[in-house]
Amino acid sequence: MTDEHELNRLLHGAVDDLEPRSGLQAIRSRTATKESPMTASRPWLLGALGGAVATAAVIGGVVLATNGDDSAGRDPGPVGTPTTSASESPSESPSQSPSVTSEPSPTGGESPTSGEPQPPRAVDPASTRALPVYYVGEIPGGLGLYREFQADPSTTGEDKVRRAAERAVELAPVDPDYRSAWPGGADVTSANATADLITVNLEGDLHDRPAGMSEREAELAIQQLVYTAQGAYGQGRVPVQVMLDGSHSDTVLGVPTSEPLSNAPVLQTLAHASLTTPTEGQVVSGDTIEVLGVANSFEANVTLRLQRFQGTEVVKQTFATAEGYMEDKLFPFSKTMDVSDVAPGKYVLIAATDDPSGGAEGNGPHADSKVIEIR
Amino acid sequence: MNSHTLPLAGARPRAGTPVPALDADEAVEQLYAAHWRSLVRLSVLLVHDLGTAEEIVQDAFVAMHGKWSRLREPDKALAYLRQAVVNRSRSALRHRKVVDRHVAHEAGLSRGETSDPAERAALAADRRAAVLDALASLPRRQREVLALRYYLELSETEIASTLGISNGAVKSHASRGSAALRASLSDRLEDLR
Numbered sequence: 001m002t003d004e005h006e007l008n009r010l011l012h013g014a015v016d017d018l019e020p021r022s023g024l025q026a027i028r029s030r031t032a033t034k035e036s037p038m039t040a041s042r043p044w045l046l047g048a049l050g051g052a053v054a055t056a057a058v059i060g061g062v063v064l065a066t067n068g069d070d071s072a073g074r075d076p077g078p079v080g081t082p083t084t085s086a087s088e089s090p091s092e093s094p095s096q097s098p099s100v101t102s103e104p105s106p107t108g109g110e111s112p113t114s115g116e117p118q119p120p121r122a123v124d125p126a127s128t129r130a131l132p133v134y135y136v137g138e139i140p141g142g143l144g145l146y147r148e149f150q151a152d153p154s155t156t157g158e159d160k161v162r163r164a165a166e167r168a169v170e171l172a173p174v175d176p177d178y179r180s181a182w183p184g185g186a187d188v189t190s191a192n193a194t195a196d197l198i199t200v201n202l203e204g205d206l207h208d209r210p211a212g213m214s215e216r217e218a219e220l221a222i223q224q225l226v227y228t229a230q231g232a233y234g235q236g237r238v239p240v241q242v243m244l245d246g247s248h249s250d251t252v253l254g255v256p257t258s259e260p261l262s263n264a265p266v267l268q269t270l271a272h273a274s275l276t277t278p279t280e281g282q283v284v285s286g287d288t289i290e291v292l293g294v295a296n297s298f299e300a301n302v303t304l305r306l307q308r309f310q311g312t313e314v315v316k317q318t319f320a321t322a323e324g325y326m327e328d329k330l331f332p333f334s335k336t337m338d339v340s341d342v343a344p345g346k347y348v349l350i351a352a353t354d355d356p357s358g359g360a361e362g363n364g365p366h367a368d369s370k371v372i373e374i375r
Numbered sequence: 376m377n378s379h380t381l382p383l384a385g386a387r388p389r390a391g392t393p394v395p396a397l398d399a400d401e402a403v404e405q406l407y408a409a410h411w412r413s414l415v416r417l418s419v420l421l422v423h424d425l426g427t428a429e430e431i432v433q434d435a436f437v438a439m440h441g442k443w444s445r446l447r448e449p450d451k452a453l454a455y456l457r458q459a460v461v462n463r464s465r466s467a468l469r470h471r472k473v474v475d476r477h478v479a480h481e482a483g484l485s486r487g488e489t490s491d492p493a494e495r496a497a498l499a500a501d502r503r504a505a506v507l508d509a510l511a512s513l514p515r516r517q518r519e520v521l522a523l524r525y526y527l528e529l530s531e532t533e534i535a536s537t538l539g540i541s542n543g544a545v546k547s548h549a550s551r552g553s554a555a556l557r558a559s560l561s562d563r564l565e566d567l568r
Contacts, residue, residue, distance in 0.1 A: 004525075007553055010560070011420060014506035017499075018425055020415035023433045024407050030433075031403060031440040141404050197497040216408055363404075 017256075093292045131164040132231035134224045135178035136217070137271060140363030143181075143220055145227060145295070146269045148173050149279070162191035164232030165200050168224045175280040177369065181221035183210050183253075193233045197260055200229055201243040202252065209254030218253040219264070226263050227270070237263055272296045272353045272366035274330065285375045287340035289349065291367065294330035295322045297353035302333050309346035309371060316342065320351075344375050399443035402452055403436055410453060411436075413527065414460050421464035422520040423507045433469055435459035459536050461519055470514075505543070509559035517542070517552030524549055 132148040135159065137146045150167060166188040168180060186204040193199075209218045226240045239260035242252050250258050263269070275293040278284065295302045300323070306316035320335035331352075352367035378387050397405075413430065418428035439446065446452045469563050516538070523534045524545075534545045 003553060003557075007521065007525040007556070008528070010506050010556075011522065015416040015419050015526070017420060019418055020412055020425065020429050020432075023411060023436070024404070024417075026433055027403060027407065027436045027440070028400075031400065031435045141401075142408060214409065215412075356421045357491055363401075 001169060045131065060108070098335045117127045131160060131167065132228065133164055133173070134219050134227040134231070134270075135168065136174040136181045136206055137175075137178040137368075139366055141358050143216060144366075145220060145224060145269055146175070146271050146368060147227075147231070147274050147276075148175055148178065149276055150174065153348050159191070159231050161193050161198060161232045162188060163199070163230050165191055165225055168228040169202070169272075181213075181224055183213070191229065193229070193235075193238065196236065196238065197241055197245060198229045198233055198238050199241045200225060201246060203245055204243055206252050207254075208250060208251065209264050213253070215254070218255050220269070221253055222255045222261065223264050226261050230263060231273050232344050266330060267296060270330060271368060272330070273302060273351045273368050275349070275351050275368045275370050278349055278370050278372045279314060281372070282370070283373045283375060284339065287338065289337040289339055289372070289374075291320065291335045291349065291351065292332070293320075293334075293351050294332050295351065295353055295366075296325050296327075297366075298325065298332065298356055299354065300325045300333075301354040303350075303352045303354060304335055304336075305350045305352070305367075306337065306339070306342065306350065307348045307350065309348055315347070339374055342374055344373075346371065346373050348372075376393075388405075397449070399440045402443050402449060403440050405449060406439070406452055406456060407436060410456065414456060417522055418460050418464045418527055420507065420510055420526055421461065421518060422467050423511050427467055428464070431463045432460055434463055454533075454537065455521070457529075461523070461537060462491075465515060465519075505560060509556050512559055513552055513555050516544075516548045517555060520545055520548040521552045521556060 026293045111342050132149050132151045133148050134145045135148060136143050150173075152163065166258065169182045169186050169188050171180070173179065183204075183206070186202060186206055188200060189203050190201045209215065213221075218327065222242065225242060229240050230237055241248075241260040242257045243249065244252055244257075248258055260299075273295040275291070275294065277292045278288055289306075291304055293302070300321050302317075302320040302322055304318050304320055305314050307314050316337060316339065317334060318337060320333040322331040322333035324331040337349075348369050348371050350367050352365045355365040389443055408555045410500055414432045414435070415425070415428045418431045419425055422428055422431065438459055439456050442455065443452065502519075510521065513521070519538055520534055523529045523537060529537065531545050531549075533541050538545070540548075
């Protein structure tokens with residue numbers, strides 16, 4: 001070993017495992033140019049907005065215990081059985097009422113057993129299940145994870161953790177606003193889940209963070225896997241052990257992985273608004289659009305806007321009220337949007353968090369959008 | 376949605392395009408996301424203490440925010456942050472009358488090889504202490520040059536401008552510093568290999 005490398009390793013070895021506490025809030029409070037009277041009364045809002053960036057310091061941190069406060073496994077707001085009345089109801093679910101339910105399933109699972117989002121274009125429409133898959137997309141101030149339900153061609157649901165993880169790592173999302181943070185050549189070879197531990201095995205040249213990938217992105221790649229595996233397994237926040245080529249690895253993409261990983265804090269990792277239905281490319285032929293999603297927004301207010309595709313004209317605007325806000329989780333919301341007086345054509349449906357400061361605080365609202373066709 | 380941009384990567388305009396109007400708050404957020412940890416760790420190498428390092432880097436960010444109208448570009452702001460961290464680490468050391476390195480040093484020397492996991496973790500902490508201790512025993516310039524060169528992996532020129540010294544001085548501090556660090560750690564290098 002050369003002297004250079006040795007010194008390099010010595011200095012890195014001395015401090016690389018030190019995790020500084022997040023300092024962004026403190027910096028913010030010291031650099032604030034104006035004091036808003038609302039700031040004090042809405043600490044959670046500040047926290048949420050700051051979190052998106054502050055999380056760079058904590059994502060990927062090794063946490064051994066599952067979170068005690070989401071034992072119901074609802075986090076991040078599983079919407080249970082997404083379905084839509086705006087298009088044909090799935091015929092293979094006789095027990096499914098035509099009206100939408102956004103209730104989380106009692107077990108907290110994230111795999112709908114009846115009904116599912118309109119199958120994404122690229123997947124088998126005969127499928128009867130959906131897999132939650134997390135992808136990276138833009139959020140105010142940086143990158144965050146969005147959940148996309150993808151139709152699952154498997155009829156048995158067997159090995160769903162592996163199949164969901166495979167999609168997160170290897171396959172492109174249906175929504176072009178998202179992408180996988182994983183480099184090409186990454187493979188999910190197996191997954192195994194027990195009550196205490198989900199193990200996902202990867203193959204590929206994945207030990208170090210590739211040149212050109214930011215630390216935040218590498219951490220989000222790992223969290224894509226953690227959230228997806230936990231969501232597909234549906235048993236709450238079970239820690240995820242990431243393995244490389246069949247063995248433990250000190251790092252994957254440069255992120256420490258020698259211990260099982262917990263999901264990073266929800267509000268610092270996930271987009272604060274995520275649409276379940278309508279799905280990207282969905283064709284709506286009825287008088288209403290069933291809008292389902294999860295959000296964490298000021299006073300649980302979620303703004304829904306229907307805009308002309310590639311335009312800014314808002315043809316419809318309404319609000320949905322999520323089941324809660326403030327905690328470190330996303331809450332389901334649902335709204336039946338009347339589109340009976342909307343001309344046929346291509347539209348963008350946007351669900352956004354409420355930003356009463358009008359962008360004066362933080363980075364502005366979170367938003368998720370889906371391109372749909374109204375006939 | 377546009378193709379996403381990473382912190383900093385997206386903030387650097389191509390030649391000829393107008394500089395995007397990144398405001399001071401956004402600059403702080405971007406640089407924080409990308410560099411908070413490495414700057415804190417750099418400061419730990421210089422001041423030997425995590426809590427102090429966190430304060431120093433926080434201060435540096437606050438100062439950078441105030442100077443943003445002059446800096447205007449993330450690259451310049453990052454260079455400013457490094458400089459501020461090194462300078463503030465230096466002042467922090469000056470104010471701390473006693474650097475308590477003997478305790479850590481004693482602990483480091485008292486432990487031998489072991490295969491017990493807990494002991495190994497303790498040993499890792501000892502190694503950290505040993506390296507930090509050896510760094511603390513170096514002259515200030517040598518310590519700064521080594522940290523910038525071998526931790527942040529800056530070029531000679533970048534180090535020179537960060538510290539406000541010549542390239543030649545960087546070279547000589549680096550070579551004397553490595554030799555001194557090596558001597559100080561000689562008995563420990565074997566098991567760190």
